[in-house]
Amino acid sequence: MTATTPGPLQETSPIFVGMPKFPQAARTALANTQQRRNLRHATHTIRDKRARVVAEVPEWEALRVAGAQAKDEALTHLGDYLEQLEASLTANGATVHWARDAAEANRIVLDIVRSKEVDEVVKVKSMVTQEIELNEALEAAGIHAWETDLAELIVQLGHDRPSHILVPAIHRNRSEIRDIFRREMGTVGRAAPDDLTDDPARLAEAARLHLREKFLRAKVGVSGANFAVADTGTLVVVESEGNGRMCLTLPETLISVVGIEKVIPSWEDLSPMLQLLPRSSTGERMNPYTTMWTGVHEGDGPQEVHVVLLDNGRSHVLADRVGRQALRCIRCSACLNVCPVYERTGGHAYGSVYPGPIGAVLNPQLRGTASPVDRSLPYASSLCGACFDACPVRINIPELLVELRGRVVDEAGPSAESAAMRAAAWVLSDPRRLAGAQRAATTAGRLVGSRTIRSVPGLGAWTNARDVPTPPTETFRQWWARERGTETP
Amino acid sequence: MSARDEILARVRGATADIATTPGDRGPVAVVEEASPGVAETLILFGENVADYRAQVVRVGPSGVAAAVGQALREHGCRTVVVPDGLDPAWRAAAQEVARVLSGTEATTHLARDTVDAVVTASAVGVATTGTIILDHRADQGRRELTLVPDTHVCVIRADQVVHDVPEAVARLRPGPDGAWPLTWISGPSATSDIELQRVEGVHGPRTLVVVLVEGPEA
Numbered sequence: 042m043t044a045t046t047p048g049p050l051q052e053t054s055p056i057f058v059g060m061p062k063f064p065q066a067a068r069t070a071l072a073n074t075q076q077r078r079n080l081r082h083a084t085h086t087i088r089d090k091r092a093r094v095v096a097e098v099p100e101w102e103a104l105r106v107a108g109a110q111a112k113d114e115a116l117t118h119l120g121d122y123l124e125q126l127e128a129s130l131t132a133n134g135a136t137v138h139w140a141r142d143a144a145e146a147n148r149i150v151l152d153i154v155r156s157k158e159v160d161e162v163v164k165v166k167s168m169v170t171q172e173i174e175l176n177e178a179l180e181a182a183g184i185h186a187w188e189t190d191l192a193e194l195i196v197q198l199g200h201d202r203p204s205h206i207l208v209p210a211i212h213r214n215r216s217e218i219r220d221i222f223r224r225e226m227g228t229v230g231r232a233a234p235d236d237l238t239d240d241p242a243r244l245a246e247a248a249r250l251h252l253r254e255k256f257l258r259a260k261v262g263v264s265g266a267n268f269a270v271a272d273t274g275t276l277v278v279v280e281s282e283g284n285g286r287m288c289l290t291l292p293e294t295l296i297s298v299v300g301i302e303k304v305i306p307s308w309e310d311l312s313p314m315l316q317l318l319p320r321s322s323t324g325e326r327m328n329p330y331t332t333m334w335t336g337v338h339e340g341d342g343p344q345e346v347h348v349v350l351l352d353n354g355r356s357h358v359l360a361d362r363v364g365r366q367a368l369r370c371i372r373c374s375a376c377l378n379v380c381p382v383y384e385r386t387g388g389h390a391y392g393s394v395y396p397g398p399i400g401a402v403l404n405p406q407l408r409g410t411a412s413p414v415d416r417s418l419p420y421a422s423s424l425c426g427a428c429f430d431a432c433p434v435r436i437n438i439p440e441l442l443v444e445l446r447g448r449v450v451d452e453a454g455p456s457a458e459s460a461a462m463r464a465a466a467w468v469l470s471d472p473r474r475l476a477g478a479q480r481a482a483t484t485a486g487r488l489v490g491s492r493t494i495r496s497v498p499g500l501g502a503w504t505n506a507r508d509v510p511t512p513p514t515e516t517f518r519q520w521w522a523r524e525r526g527t528e529t530p
Numbered sequence: 531m532s533a534r535d536e537i538l539a540r541v542r543g544a545t546a547d548i549a550t551t552p553g554d555r556g557p558v559a560v561v562e563e564a565s566p567g568v569a570e571t572l573i574l575f576g577e578n579v580a581d582y583r584a585q586v587v588r589v590g591p592s593g594v595a596a597a598v599g600q601a602l603r604e605h606g607c608r609t610v611v612v613p614d615g616l617d618p619a620w621r622a623a624a625q626e627v628a629r630v631l632s633g634t635e636a637t638t639h640l641a642r643d644t645v646d647a648v649v650t651a652s653a654v655g656v657a658t659t660g661t662i663i664l665d666h667r668a669d670q671g672r673r674e675l676t677l678v679p680d681t682h683v684c685v686i687r688a689d690q691v692v693h694d695v696p697e698a699v700a701r702l703r704p705g706p707d708g709a710w711p712l713t714w715i716s717g718p719s720a721t722s723d724i725e726l727q728r729v730e731g732v733h734g735p736r737t738l739v740v741v742l743v744e745g746p747e748a
Contacts, residue, residue: 118545119541119544119545323722335708356537
């Protein structure tokens with residue numbers, strides 16, 4: 042088989058440089074009881090809804106296979122499909138840009154925005170623009186990037202970070218949100234009403250009024266895309282609130298940043314995707330709004346349409362024959378909602394915009410394993426396998442986690458653990474050595490007697506949460522010989 | 531090397547182990563949810579649309595205009611925008627209840643956010659998901675018409691309702707005359723971003739009335 046050549050890794054974005062390793066960040070998160078209560082409620086509610094609507098579909102497993110096949114077809118021939126996508130987009134009046142990394146993508150967007158002589162853009166919720174930290178890049182250039190999804194607005198006004206792919210402000214409760222709106226809305230636009238309560242309907246109404254003037258005024262919209270159809274040049278955004286429709290329709294200029302793994306080969310591949318995504322994501326039969334646009338539509342919507350195709354580490358992941366399946370991810374967040382680790386720690390501990398099980402496999406592949414957090418992420422799992430069962434495109438996350446653990450261990454070189462394992466292999470591979478070792482252990486057992494061994498020097502990390510089993514005073518072979526005499530066990 | 535050429539070279543290097551060519555997989559696997567029958571499909575469509583708390587009104591072909599007028603009256607709509615290609619009878623029904631603006635007249639009013647409602651036809655309905663799809667041809671109008679007003683009255687014929695998503699996708703494939711923009715609508719605008727409590731009506735129309743037209747002439 043021909044060897045593959047990986048593209049360059051993604052550079053860790055400024056916000057996440059120096060993140061502590063997962064167990065350390067998780068310990069802080071676990072101490073936040075409010076957050077744990079919110080997360081438990083959220084993950085359980087969404088996973089129950091998901092289970093109900095998935096059960097309605099008789100051929101769910103066949104759909105998962107179809108979804109995985111569509112993405113695999115695109116990923117394994119990505120060069121061809123990207124060229125086809127570019128040609129279809131261009132034929133329909135869109136301008137296609139290519140960005141090797143975050144900095145290049147941000148520069149492209151900034152140049153377009155500057156050429157329009159505006160000082161603000163409205164944004165549709167998008168994971169990829171968070172990944173490249175586009176808002177920060179625009180703000181640094183004096184351009185306001187207004188997040189228009191309600192949860193993203195809460196996160197942005199709260200000077201906070203998202204903690205869930207689908208419901209990014211899930212770590213906040215209603216009274217915190219009311220306080221943020223009261224304090225912050227007036228500083229960036231229409232203020233929250235004086236009598237604002239913490240009723241979610243009132244809070245949503247305040248957001249509607251706050252954002253409406255921005256929608257109606259904005260000249261430039263920025264989005265991502267859930268899917269990019271190669272053979273038609275159609276981009277797809279799924280959403281719930283209508284903020285996406287506003288941003289995709291009202292501005293004169295639309296800029297969409299699209300990861301190169303978002304391409305699907307043909308129009309017909311939209312079927313399994315639209316059957317899988319809403320049920321897996323929000324637990325609805327279909328999300329309230331989906332917008333599909335194919336370049337420029339004369340007299341309807343933005344008359345200048347830009348698409349920025351972004352690599353940023355994806356071509357590195359793609360070269361890994363096992364790891365490339367992670368690029369199938371359609372960002373539904375079903376794996377987060379079923380994960381016992383995520384449910385307790387929340388999203389911030391993962392040190393990336395991609396949290397939960399998919400983040401634990403995607404981040405160390407996109408960014409490599411040089412940083413403490415990326416090295417620790419493959420261990421942020423109990424390997425229970427619930428994420429694989431929930432994944433609509435059949436990403437075998439547990440398999441990838443084990444694979445990545447192996448890589449992390451190999452890269453770390455010899456350790457006390459690997460020395461101990463090698464010694465154990467040497468002893469276990471020869472019956473005489475094993476018998477000798479067992480005799481030595483019984484000697485230790487007789488010395489310890491009935492006392493409990495609470496710690497062993499050099500095994501601090503292991504023994505600080507566990508007792509060491511007391512060695513027996515007799516081996517099984519010795520017991521057999523004593524009880525049964527000369528019979529061979 | 532340009533970013534384009536470099537990314538394409540990276541991607542080809544990363545997939546150098548692949549021996550197949552694009553399309554070797556054969557036709558796209560379509561997973562259908564079979565319809566038990568036309569009547570059942572229409573019932574399911576009505577149920578699923580109503581399940582999103584959209585209002586469903588079932589009428590015969592002669593009852594559409596009255597249903598449109600009734601919906602606008604019920605929701606207290608005073609200013610209504612209608613796309614230029616809307617059925618003249620529906621337009622006349624709207625005129626009896628409200629001030630009617632044509633799609634082309636509406637621009638300034640939409641910008642000032644002073645339009646109460648919009649009346650449109652539709653392109654496709656999907657029963658298993660309770661979805662209405664607009665392709666924004668002349669009887670539906672450009673996208674902003676159905677986005678800014680708070681009430682959307684949407685008329686769909688029984689023969690436009692398909693059973694599942696693959697059927698809808700097949701009907702909507704862009705043809706040789708070019709692609710239309712599509713809006714898939716499943717119930718009114720909604721959010722669950724605050725403690726997962728569902729709130730209806732964030733940015734899109736808060737009230738959605740679906741007039742389903744059944745009968746021989748439909």
